[in-house]
Amino acid sequence: MNRFLFKQIDNIGLVLFRAVFGLLITIEAFGAIATGWVRRTLVETPFTFNFIGFDFLQQLQGPGMYYYFAIMGIFGIFATIGFKYRISMVVYAVMWTCVYLMQKSSYNNHYYLMMLLCWIMAFLPAHRWFSVDAKMNPEIKTPSMPRWVLLILILQVWIVYTYASVAKLYPDWLDASMAALLMEGRKHYWLIGDLLQQSWVHWAIAYTGILFDLLIVPLMLWKRTRLLGFIVSIFFHLFNSIVFQIGIFPYMSIAFALFFFSPEILRKRFLPKKILYTGNEVIVPNYRNGLIAVLAIYFAFQIGLPLRHWFFKDDVLWTEEGHRLSWRMMLRSKSGSLTVFVVDKAKGVRERYNYSVLLGPKQQRSVATKPDIMWQLAQKIKTIEAEKGRDVAVFMEAMVRVNNGKYHPLTNPQVDLAAEKWSHFTHSEWILPSPKDYNEKPDTE
Template sequence: MLNQFLFKKIDNAQLVVFRIFYGLLICAEAFGAIATGWVRRTFIEPKFTFSFIGFEWLQPLPGNGMYIYFVVMGIMGILITIGYKYRFSAFTFAFMWAGVYLMQKTSYNNHYYLLMLLGFIMAMFPAHRDVSLDSKLNPDFRSHSMSNYFRWIIILQLFIVYTYASIAKLYGDWLDFSIIEILMSGKKDYYLIGDLLQQKWVHKIIGFFGIFFDLLVVPALLWKPTRNIAFIFSIFFHLFNSIVFQIGIFPYLSLAFIVFFYEPQTIRNIFLKKKKVEIPQEISFPKYSKWIVSALGIYFVIQVLLPLRHHTFPDDVLWTEEGHRLSWRMMLRSRSGNIRFKVVNKENGKSEYVKLNDHLTKKQKRKVACYPDFAWQFAQYLKKEYAKKGEDIQVFAINKVRVNQSKFSEFIDPKVDLANVPWKHFSHNEWIRPSQSD
C-alpha cells in the first residue's frame, strides 16, 4: 500500500514550476548578498570566521574570492531556472551553499539550514524533465509525470518545520508576549508601521497568529475547502515577515512551496498554459525502490528527532543554547551579554585582558558575549594566536548573559580554562553555569 502511494505517477507541473521559482530566488539570494554588503561583512572584513565546530577547515576564500564564490552560486541559480545541465548546477549550488552555511554561523538563521536541505533535495529531484533546456535539447528525456513521493517529501519537510516552530512558541515569554515586545522594540523607526508595532494588541495578534499559523497552515493547505484561505493568510504572514524582519528570500520561498498543495492542472493552467497532459496510470516500481523507501525513512526519522535533542541536555535550551540549532526554534529569544577574556601565560604566570576590538567585528563581539560555542571557539583562536608568538596560555572568561527580560547572570565558569577543555557535541558542557531564576 505504501509503495503504491509513493510510486504512483502524478503530473510534474508542481515540481517544474517550483524549480523555476527556486532558481530565481537562489540567484537573487546570491547576488543580493553581494549587493547588500552581506558577503563583505560576513566573510571579507572579519579576521577569522566562527565556523560550525568540526568544520574549522572550511574557511572563506582569501581576498575577494568570496565575491566570485557567490557569483558562481548566482549563475547556478540561473542555470537551475532555465533547466540547463540541471544536475550539475543543482548539486554545485547545494554543496556551495552548504559551505556558506558551515563556514560561518555569526549570521545564523534557521532558514539557511532549510535552504541547505532543500538544495540537496532539489538536486536529486527530476525537476528538469519539462520546461527546461535539458528537455528541449533531448526530447526523449522530456516527461510530464513524476513519482508521488517527490511531492510528499516537500510537504513532510514543511510540516516538520512549521510544527516544531509552533510547539517551540509554547513557553512563558512567548505566551505573555514579552519576547514579541523585545523583538518589536527594534522596529520603532520603521516607516509608517514603526509605532504600530509597539502596540500591546499588535503583540497579542502576532503571538497567537504565529502559533496557530505554524500549527495549521500545512493541514489547511492540504484540505481543499480551506486551501485558498490558507493561501491568503500565507501571503500576509510571509510578507509581514519579509517587511518586519527582513530575512531575504525565505518568505518568498515559503510562498513558492504552495504550488505543491494545489492541483497540478491548476498550476499548469496558471503558469504553463498547457492543456491537460496524459499521466501513466500504471505504477512502476524503480529498481531500487526498497532503498529509496529506506533512505526516506531514515531521513525523516532524523528530521523528527534532531529538534528534540535539546531535551537530552540538562537545563533550559534558552539558557545553554545546547541543541538550539537545526531545531526550527525561530525568533524565540533575545540574548545580550558582556564578556572579558583573561589570558594567562603558563610559564611565567603573567596575565592580560584581551582587547576584543583587535580581533572581532561588532557582530562577532555580540555573539561571543552571549553564546557558549562562540566563547569556546574564540578561546581556541587565542590559543593559536599566542602559540605563534611562542606562548602557551590559559584563557578564562568573565561573562554574564541575559535572556529576554531575565536578570544578567554568570554564564561561563570563570575558573575553567576554555583554551584547554574539549567541546562536547553530544553531552552538556559543565562550564556553562546553571540558569538562575529571577
C-alpha cells in the first residue's frame, strides 16, 4: 500500500494540468459575464432556485454578482500562473461552490465536476514547479509528487465517465430516439445542420456516447491504445463543443490526457527544461492514515451518490429524485405546463396565480418539470402572500412529457405544497406515480 500510494513520480502532468485548468476556470468566470449568463441567471431574476437548504446564498444574488465573477476570474489567473496557489484555488472553489448551490435552473453536471476539481486541485501540490510560487520560494520547488495525487485524479475522471455510460443504458437512448431529439433542435446549424438529422448519425451518437464513456479511461491507461484514445477523445469532445456548446468542459476533458501520457513525452512537448524525476523514492508521510481515511470516505461518497435514485420509489426520469450529482448527462428531454392555484385560508377563495412574473424564462421551463423546484416556488408564493397579510394554500397542476412522449399529470393537485415538508432522502408522495406508458410517443397523422 505504501509503495502504491506514496511512491514519488514526476509531477509534470499535474503542473501542466494546473495551468490549463486555471486558464479554463478563468475563462469560465469572465465568460459568464461576457455572454450574459450572470445577467440572465443571477442578476435579472428576482430570486433563484437554490439547492434546498442553502437559502442564505440568495443574499449574493443581484448586480454585485458582476464583481463576484470578476474576482473569481482574477483568482483563476493566479491559479493559472501558480501565484499564491493554494489560497487562490481555495477562494475560487468556495466562490464557485456558492454559485453552484445558489441556482438550479442552469444546473449542469459539468459545473458539478468543476466544483469537485477545484476542491481537489486546491489540496494538491500543483504549484511546486512551473509556477510563480516556486520561482519566489525555491524551497517548495520539486520535480516529483506522490503517486496518490495522480491516482485520485484518474479515479475521479473514471467515475464520471463510467456512470455517464451506464446511465445511457435505457430504451430511449438505446433506440437512438434521444439522440434524434437532441439533434432536432440543431437543424439551423450552418453546414452540419442537415447532416445531424440523418438517422445513421443518431445511431452513431447514441452508441459512440456509450462506448466512449465506458472505454476512454481504459484506452488511455494502456500504453498501446493511448494514442488512439487521445485522438478519439479530441474528436469526441470537439464534436460536443461544436454541437452542444457546453462551455469549457470538452477542453477540460481533453486536458485530462495529461494524467495518462508519460513524463518523458510531456517534457519533450511542453517543458523541455524541466528536470525529469526518476528517483522512485517511497516517502510515507506522518498523515498517511488520515489521508487514506479521507480518500476512502470521499470516493465511497462519489461512488454511492449516483446510485441513490435506486432507493427512491419510481423512475428517476419521471420523479427527478436522485437525478442531480449523478452524472446523468443529456439523458432525457422534459417539457411541461404548470398551473398554480392559491386558496386564501381566511376567505376560502380559490384563484389562479400568475407565477410567471416572479421568474425568468429558464426558471419557468425548470419549474414546469422539476418537483423540487415546484415545491420551492410554493414556499416562495406563500412567503410573498404572507407579506401581504394573506395565509394561503398553494396547489399545482403539472402536466409533463418525457422525451417527446405523451403528456401526463405529475403532481397531485389536491395537495397544498406550501404545507409539505421537503425530504432529501425519501420520496415525495405528492408526485404522482409514473404511468406505464409515459415515454410512449403520441400518435401522429
